[in-house]
Amino acid sequence: MxxxxxxxxxxxxxxxxxxxxxxxxxxxxEASDGRDAVEKFDGSIQFVITDWNMPNMSGLDLARALRAHxxxxxxxxxxxxxxxVKEDIIAAIQAGVNxxxxxxxxxxxxxxxxxxxxxxxxxxx
Amino acid sequence: xxxxxxxxxxxxxxSEATLRLVDSAIQDMGELGGDETPRSLEQxxxxxxxxxxxxxxxxxxDALARGYADIVGVLxxxxxSRHLLERASVDRIHHTHDKLREVSDATETAATDILNGxxxxxxxxxxxxxxANTHGEPDDRASSVRNTLRDELFALMGHMQFQDxxxxxxxxxxxxxxxxxxxxxxxxxxxxxxxxxxxxSVILLSPVxxxxxVTFDPNASTQNRxxxxxxxxxxxxxxxxx
Numbered sequence: 453m454x455x456x457x458x459x460x461x462x463x464x465x466x467x468x469x470x471x472x473x474x475x476x477x478x479x480x481x482e483a484s485d486g487r488d489a490v491e492k493f494d495g496s497i498q499f500v501i502t503d504w505n506m507p508n509m510s511g512l513d514l515a516r517a518l519r520a521h522x523x524x525x526x527x528x529x530x531x532x533x534x535x536x537v538k539e540d541i542i543a544a545i546q547a548g549v550n551x552x553x554x555x556x557x558x559x560x561x562x563x564x565x566x567x568x569x570x571x572x573x574x575x576x577x
Numbered sequence: 578x579x580x581x582x583x584x585x586x587x588x589x590x591x592s593e594a595t596l597r598l599v600d601s602a603i604q605d606m607g608e609l610g611g612d613e614t615p616r617s618l619e620q621x622x623x624x625x626x627x628x629x630x631x632x633x634x635x636x637x638x639d640a641l642a643r644g645y646a647d648i649v650g651v652l653x654x655x656x657x658s659r660h661l662l663e664r665a666s667v668d669r670i671h672h673t674h675d676k677l678r679e680v681s682d683a684t685e686t687a688a689t690d691i692l693n694g695x696x697x698x699x700x701x702x703x704x705x706x707x708x709a710n711t712h713g714e715p716d717d718r719a720s721s722v723r724n725t726l727r728d729e730l731f732a733l734m735g736h737m738q739f740q741d742x743x744x745x746x747x748x749x750x751x752x753x754x755x756x757x758x759x760x761x762x763x764x765x766x767x768x769x770x771x772x773x774x775x776x777x778s779v780i781l782l783s784p785v786x787x788x789x790x791v792t793f794d795p796n797a798s799t800q801n802r803x804x805x806x807x808x809x810x811x812x813x814x815x816x817x818x819x
Binding site for chain 1: 685688689692731734735736737738739740741742744745791792793794796797798799802805806808809810812813816817
């Protein structure tokens with residue numbers, strides 16, 4: 453599964469990619485913000501993991517942009533963010549995010565949420 | 578240049594003393610006008626400035642000259658206040674802002690170095706695995722030790738998330754300082770009406786570097802991760818109907 457990892461922090465991208473490899477997802481594409489992610493997004497991307505707070509284009513705007521994209525209407529989106537205010541999480545879901553992880557995360561939670569999103573997408577298909 | 582406590586006290590004392598003198602002068606002007614009823618400052622000033630044929634021009638001009646001299650004194654004190662406020666507060670904010678950036682940069686560099694070190698350590702564990710596959714395990718515990726070591730290295734990498742969170746906290750602190758600086762500069766300008774239309778004498782902090790725009794979550798925290806995740810899970814379950 454090809455995963456697009458979007459975070460403005462190089463440290464976080466590295467941790468996410470490493471964690472993904474550890475749980476069996478070795479094919480990752482990295483983007484440093486929402487705008488970069490939109491440019492790199494194509495039909496080959498099967499899963500998107502994005503931060504919220506990023507320059508140029510936020511994760512929330514990225515989710516909206518992907519949902520408006522011909523290839524992104526049903527791509528699973530997992531948001532990984534420090535934001536944990538109820539209203540923010542609701543806004544993320546309304547923007548098209550499928551599941552939400554609060555930073556700092558554990559690899560176990562990352563795996564659980566990816567599995568949940570994939571199984572949810574499979575059930576909806 | 579910074580303003581110490583003694584300078585603060587002296588400035589405050591001078592300002593108060595000058596304001597008292599002005600008030601006294603204004604009251605004198607009011608008395609010259611012969612009106613005993615309490616009036617507003619504006620009324621008293623207008624009264625003092627209105628020629629009174631009964632008093633003649635000499636008494637009024639003396640009072641006005643004294644009032645003018647006192648007001649000039651107050652304005653000088655206020656200008657000094659503005660200058661000291663700018664220097665003491667804004668310089669200190671600049672310094673703190675720079676320190677926060679320094680800490681943020683140092684943390685990021687350290688995090689990168691640590692991650693590089695962890696990568697190298699992982700490669701070494703892989704080398705040990707390859708060696709064991711080629712030459713056989715040196716003893717019964719070797720494989721288990723390598724796996725435990727790999728788990729530990731992976732866990733350490735996960736802990737490096739603190740860098741992203743503290744970086745956001747530092748960016749938030751910098752943004753607060755920038756806002757404080759702007760407000761203090763505005764207050765300093767109010768102290769000196771002559772400076773209203775002039776540019777600030779200090780260089781304002783730039784919260785956003787156009788090459789490196791900064792975003793942050795003001796509530797970013799490393800605390801109560803499990804509880805906050807539980808809140809997110811409950812909302813996701815409700816909203817997505819799972």
